[in-house]
């Protein structure tokens with residue numbers, strides 16, 4: 697299914713507006729980035745009410761900051777990974793970042809209030825909680841479960857276009873595929889498994905939550921990164937035995 701992708705650059709994170717027969721917004725930036733969203737809509741002569749779907753890749757506030765506001769302005773249907781839905785809705789406290797045994801030394805030094813700031817945003821109801829393989833038929837997109845950075849992290853796969861919207865599971869801050877911020881993640885093992893999944897999808901372009909689009913041969917680039925990271929991970933695990 698044909699659609700145009702418009703990047704909305706926030707202070708540190710990205711949102712993507714997919715414009716086809718229907719309109720879908722991937723993530724909503726920090727709440728203080730609202731004017732950037734407004735400006736983009738104004739420039740393109742689009743009304744916020746025209747958004748049909750808002751897809752949230754994961755519950756962190758640099759992706760959910762404007763969710764409640766945009767949902768109430770547009771009436772859009774909110775879609776997100778089912779395991780992150782209670783955190784997005786604000787009905788459950790997010791899990792601590794404690795499962796990163798390999799990175800435990802670093803995670804242990806992050807003060808609790810700093811960790812908590814990742815969940816301070818106005819909650820909003822997730823209308824359609826999704827899991828691996830679910831299809832958003834109106835956009836021709838398939839859901840990919842990408843846990844690791846958060847338990848219910850999810851992406852959208854456009855098979856026809858060999859591209860995917862992946863939230864924070866891969867970054868591209870230094871001009872190449874990189875890891876998510878581990879101090880704000882919960883499972884290194886799951887991060888690596890999710891990255892392997894992306895490496896096997898034959899993607900040409902990956903639209904990350906932070907940094908520039910990874911392309912061409914996004915899957916190849918992610919695969920190369922995973923090989924290095926897995927090696928480091930196994931070396932560290934072995935040194936603990």
Ligand SMILES: [Zn+2]
Pocket residue numbers: 754756845864880
């Ligand atoms: Zn994040």
